[in-house]
């Protein structure tokens with residue numbers, strides 16, 4: 001039950017408990033996209049607090065992807081050898097009701113101090129194996145252009161760093177922040193990839209498209225990140241519209257994330273099997289450019305993996321059983337002597 005459906009005193013008291021527990025913010029740009037007459041509006045569902053958030057399940061976690069276990073110092077999450085997260089801020093222009101960092105983001109949660117940023121930069125500089133730094137948090141594009149210029153200069157000065165990636169919701173939820181000054185602040189010696197978080201086609205308003213176009217025309221590749229959410233995009237039509245909207249906004253769909261088990265988010269949950277079935281149906285319907293990878297972030301900080309669907313499986317006779325985009329099954333014979341990767345035994349020869 002969303003904020004605009006509440007009618008009793010007890011509902012209002014329950015909603016107050018939600019807003020005391022988790023941060024709430026909705027930008028004017030997002031408010032303008034919400035249809036107040038639709039009790040199931042997919043935009044409102046993402047941003048307006050709901051008393052369903054009080055329903056916390058035993059398996060839900062404060063830190064569902066295990067950031068803390070991989071954080072050697074403030075602002076750094078180092079889970080993989082070649083890349084790490086640099087969390088500059090803990091605030092966002094909106095607070096998504098399903099956010100996996102909902103217990104750490106919010107007003108009043110400070111970002112990195114100058115000394116902490118210097119320590120984080122020193123940590124990255126001392127590790128030549130780090131190829132990629134991912135700015136997220138909090139939303140890094142909530143920072144002023146002046147502050148971003150300082151941070152980008154520090155990152156561009158690290159010789160072994162290959163690329164910088166920025167995860168942000170700003171181009172869709174607060175597109176006015178994408179100014180010429182901010183775009184210029186992101187342009188430096190190293191390539192910057194911008195990963196735009198959006199979950200519904202309607203988020204790509206004309207102003208959001210203008211913001212994406214300005215970033216793209218400045219030479220910043222744009223990738224799309226979405227979360228599979230019950231009541232927002234859990235249908236073939238909603239996902240098709242979303243990924244096509246991304247492409248026409250110059251954003252290549254990159255990841256469709258399975259929902260993390262953050263507290264009070266079970267009303268958004270879609271099963272893995274449903275997610276796989278949706279992805280299978282999209283395969284036959286949409287261009288390959290419109291296909292993101294369906295991803296699970298394994299709880300506890302164990303990393304991200306694609307979770308299918310799987311289209312090719314090895315049969316006992318050594319053939320591959322391949323499913324086409326329309327669900328029909330085919331046998332695929334690799335031929336007499338396909339090259340095997342080192343250490344992989346050739347399958348037994350097929351008996352005729």
Ligand code: SF4
Pocket residue numbers: 091092094095096099100101102105137138139169197
């Ligand atoms: S913008 Fe990102 S970090 Fe901020 S609340 Fe939404 S999902 Fe969480």
